[in-house]
Amino acid sequence: xxxxxxxxxxxxxxxxxxxxxxxxxxxxxxxxxxxxxxxxxxxxxxxxxxxxxxxxxxxxxxxxxxxxxxxxxxxxxxxxxxxxxxxxxxxxxxxxxxxxxxxxxxxxxxxxxxxxxxxxxxxxxxxxxxxxxxxxxxxxxxxxxxxxxxxxxxxxxxxxxxxxxxxxxxxxxxxxxxxxxxxxxxxxxxxxxxxxxxxxxxxxxxxxxxxxxxxxxxxx
Amino acid sequence: xxxxxxxxxxxxxxxxxxxxxxxxxxxxxxxxxxxxxxxxxxxxxxxxxxxxxxxxxxxxxxxxxxxxxxxxxxxxxxxxxxxxxxxxxxxxxxxxxxxxxxxxxxxxxxxxxxxxxxxxxxxxxxxxxxxxxxxxxxxxxxxxxxxxxxxxxxxxxxxxxxxxxxxxxxxxxxxxxxxxxxxxxxxxxxxxxxxxxxxxxxxxxxxxxxxxxxxxxxxxxxxxxxxxxxxxxxxxxxxxxxxxxxxxxxxxxxxxxxxxxxxxxxxxxxxxxxxxxxxxxxx
Amino acid sequence: xxxxxxxxxxxxxxxxxxxxxxxxxxxxxxxxxxxxxxxxxxxxxxxxxxxxxxxxxxxxxxxxxxxxxxxxxxxxxxxxxxxxxxxxxxxxxxxxxxxxxxxxxxxxxxxxxxxxxxxxxxxxxxxxxxxxxxxxxxxxxxxxxxxxxxxxxxxxxxxxxxxxxxxxxxxxxxxxxxxxxxxxxxxxxxxxxxxxxxxxxxxxxxxxxxxxxxxxxxxxxxxxxxxxxxxxxxxxxxxxxxxxxxxxxxxxx
Numbered sequence: 213x214x215x216x217x218x219x220x221x222x223x224x225x226x227x228x229x230x231x232x233x234x235x236x237x238x239x240x241x242x243x244x245x246x247x248x249x250x251x252x253x254x255x256x257x258x259x260x261x262x263x264x265x266x267x268x269x270x271x272x273x274x275x276x277x278x279x280x281x282x283x284x285x286x287x288x289x290x291x292x293x294x295x296x297x298x299x300x301x302x303x304x305x306x307x308x309x310x311x312x313x314x315x316x317x318x319x320x321x322x323x324x325x326x327x328x329x330x331x332x333x334x335x336x337x338x339x340x341x342x343x344x345x346x347x348x349x350x351x352x353x354x355x356x357x358x359x360x361x362x363x364x365x366x367x368x369x370x371x372x373x374x375x376x377x378x379x380x381x382x383x384x385x386x387x388x389x390x391x392x393x394x395x396x397x398x399x400x401x402x403x404x405x406x407x408x409x410x411x412x413x414x415x416x417x418x419x420x421x422x423x424x425x426x427x428x429x430x431x432x
Numbered sequence: 433x434x435x436x437x438x439x440x441x442x443x444x445x446x447x448x449x450x451x452x453x454x455x456x457x458x459x460x461x462x463x464x465x466x467x468x469x470x471x472x473x474x475x476x477x478x479x480x481x482x483x484x485x486x487x488x489x490x491x492x493x494x495x496x497x498x499x500x501x502x503x504x505x506x507x508x509x510x511x512x513x514x515x516x517x518x519x520x521x522x523x524x525x526x527x528x529x530x531x532x533x534x535x536x537x538x539x540x541x542x543x544x545x546x547x548x549x550x551x552x553x554x555x556x557x558x559x560x561x562x563x564x565x566x567x568x569x570x571x572x573x574x575x576x577x578x579x580x581x582x583x584x585x586x587x588x589x590x591x592x593x594x595x596x597x598x599x600x601x602x603x604x605x606x607x608x609x610x611x612x613x614x615x616x617x618x619x620x621x622x623x624x625x626x627x628x629x630x631x632x633x634x635x636x637x638x639x640x641x642x643x644x645x646x647x648x649x650x651x652x653x654x655x656x657x658x659x660x661x662x663x664x665x666x667x668x669x670x671x672x673x674x675x676x677x678x679x680x681x682x683x684x685x686x687x688x689x690x691x692x693x694x695x696x697x698x699x700x701x702x703x704x705x706x707x708x709x710x711x712x713x714x715x
Numbered sequence: 716x717x718x719x720x721x722x723x724x725x726x727x728x729x730x731x732x733x734x735x736x737x738x739x740x741x742x743x744x745x746x747x748x749x750x751x752x753x754x755x756x757x758x759x760x761x762x763x764x765x766x767x768x769x770x771x772x773x774x775x776x777x778x779x780x781x782x783x784x785x786x787x788x789x790x791x792x793x794x795x796x797x798x799x800x801x802x803x804x805x806x807x808x809x810x811x812x813x814x815x816x817x818x819x820x821x822x823x824x825x826x827x828x829x830x831x832x833x834x835x836x837x838x839x840x841x842x843x844x845x846x847x848x849x850x851x852x853x854x855x856x857x858x859x860x861x862x863x864x865x866x867x868x869x870x871x872x873x874x875x876x877x878x879x880x881x882x883x884x885x886x887x888x889x890x891x892x893x894x895x896x897x898x899x900x901x902x903x904x905x906x907x908x909x910x911x912x913x914x915x916x917x918x919x920x921x922x923x924x925x926x927x928x929x930x931x932x933x934x935x936x937x938x939x940x941x942x943x944x945x946x947x948x949x950x951x952x953x954x955x956x957x958x959x960x961x962x963x964x965x966x967x968x
Binding site: 275279280 | 905908924927928947948951952
Binding site: 524525592594595596597598599600601602603604605608612613616617 | 768775798803812824825829877
């Protein structure tokens with residue numbers, strides 16, 4: 213196979229992987245909202261192992277591409293970024309599994325409506341960020357990537373809000389501690405997923421423009 | 433600085449060395465032309481000699497030379513080429529091949545009169561062909577054989593081995609490779625050998641002295657078993673046995689001129705063919 | 716999917732006079748795959764590939780021990796028709812060597828020597844071979860010009876077309892890009908990737924990157940011995956032998 217073709221294959225595999233993770237987020241939030249145990253269990257027992265397989269496959273593929281073609285310039289950056297995004301996606305999948313687990317616990321007891329809404333908002337934002345970051349990778353559009361990086365702040369704020377509320381609630385009513393902790397956990401994991409999406413955005417900018425903007429996203 | 437001077441002197445010396453060669457060549461051509469041109473005429477070229485070689489023309493001698501030369505080439509070219517092909521393409525490298533090659537080179541060094549004696553003994557007497565075009569052609573043929581073999585060998589060796597490999601790799605046999613690729617490529621070189629041989633065969637006197645040539649024939653030869661007049665022999669005979677020296681000297685020079693032109697013509701033809709072959713294949 | 720074996724070399728030892736050039740080579744060439752032979756100069760890769768179509772027969776004082784199986788028969792047996800073998804196992808050489816003939820005649824040569832006389836058949840085969848070798852467009856208006864007027868890369872593709880015309884099963888490439896510029900090299904590489912759909916290909920190359928790019932299997936030879944053989948992806952990422960690793964990282968050769 214020619215170099216271009218193999219790298220195109222690499223990108224396709226990565227996109228498939230990312231699509232799976234997106235679907236997982238969807239399912240875990242839906243399962244939580246609609247109290248569907250089976251969906252949440254599916255996320256934990258079927259989808260998450262699949263992502264591990266994807267990760268290994270992509271790692272191997274990247275290694276082979278580097279060995280076979282010694283890519284240079286943009287293609288080198290592409291392959292390296294695929295490796296990094298691969299890693300980020302795997303961690304995201306872990307976080308989604310955590311969300312699903314917490315979701316299972318919460319099915320028994322529904323928390324206060326207010327903080328739950330914030331969770332749902334965060335989930336929407338986070339999903340959007342992930343999708344946009346993957347889109348920016350597919351389309352090699354650094355503008356989209358920049359957008360993702362700026363969104364991160366909003367997610368952080370929402371999380372802080374939810375945290376305040378939940379802490380407040382726990383102080384008032386001790387019986388809600390376990391529920392609150394699970395909600396907190398979900399919030400934390402969503403925030404981590406948003407962070408990782410930002411990472412992906414930064415990686416895409418490096419791939420497309422060769423510019424490193426890590427650790428500087430607040431200055432954009 | 434000294435190196436440059438030495439180089440200039442060296443080249444100058446080489447230039448000077450060419451002059452004697454050009455001088456002699458020029459002198460001979462001039463001499464023959466001047467002395468012989470006066471006798472050249474249509475009659476001279478096309479009629480049989482009359483009145484004891486003092487009148488008429490030398491047409492039979494011209495024809496005789498042509499027959500002898502063509503006969504020599506007809507005999508030696510296929511034989512010499514086959515020999516060269518065997519030596520270059522088929523025989524395994526080794527002792528035997530070297531012995532054969534050495535023998536051929538030795539053959540080239542044999543004096544031409546010895547060839548004449550050989551021809552007399554074998555073709556004229558032993559095989560009973562008598563003094564004839566046949567005997568003369570065969571004798572001349574043997575004389576130029578080494579030349580043809582040498583030139584052909586060199587031409588065959590010069591064909592790049594990569595052509596042979598390419599041909600064999602396509603599933604051609606050894607002979608197909610030789611016939612379709614090697615020989616056509618080697619043709620210019622082989623023709624060179626033919627050119628040189630034509631010149632030699634046409635101009636040699638000693639080999640045809642005892643085997644083919646005679647001073648006077650009534651007309652043109654009617655078979656390969658007839659004796660024949662030949663230009664080189666005619667010159668010799670006119671100068672040594674002629675009865676009318678002044679007139680015959682003139683005729684002799686005329687013959688010399690014709691002989692030179694004839695050889696030139698045949699060479700030119702071979703060169704032309706060689707050039708055409710070369711230019712097509714873009715060598 | 717199991718690959719079927721097209722050629723199998725068993726315990727091959729090869730001698731030039733008294734010098735041993737190949738030692739106990741055991742190698743399998745898989746059907747419709749590209750197998751690359753790599754190694755430093757003098758490692759025997761050219762010698763080995765030339766055994767596959769018995770071109771080494773042309774070298775005086777050569778001796779072969781061992782067997783090479785092709786189409787169910789050991790090609791070194793007495794009754795093997797070498798001429799027929801060479802038609803089925805074609806070869807493209809290091810330096811392009813078109814015949815001093817026209818482009819058309821070059822490609823039709825193989826058909827001629829195999830006694831195909833029908834003019835129509837010949838013409839069709841010439842056109843299809845030139846097409847397969849990705850040369851047709853460039854030469855279709857000058858089929859009767861001398862082949863020696865083509866550029867290096869074109870000449871090499873002509874040699875490939877010439878080889879394809881006799882419909883071989885296997886094509887051997889002996890460092891086909893060694894004397895070509897990078898652009899011609901790339902076009903030959905693309906061509907090889909295309910050809911492997913229909914032919915089994917063995918390629919000798921001193922350029923290991925080339926082997927990495929286009930081959931499915933790679934054999935690494937050193938001083939006449941087969942050091943390692945395996946799928947290209949594995950050999951270049953996790954070589955099993957230390958010597959292979961050293962060669963790949965440029966420690967020698």
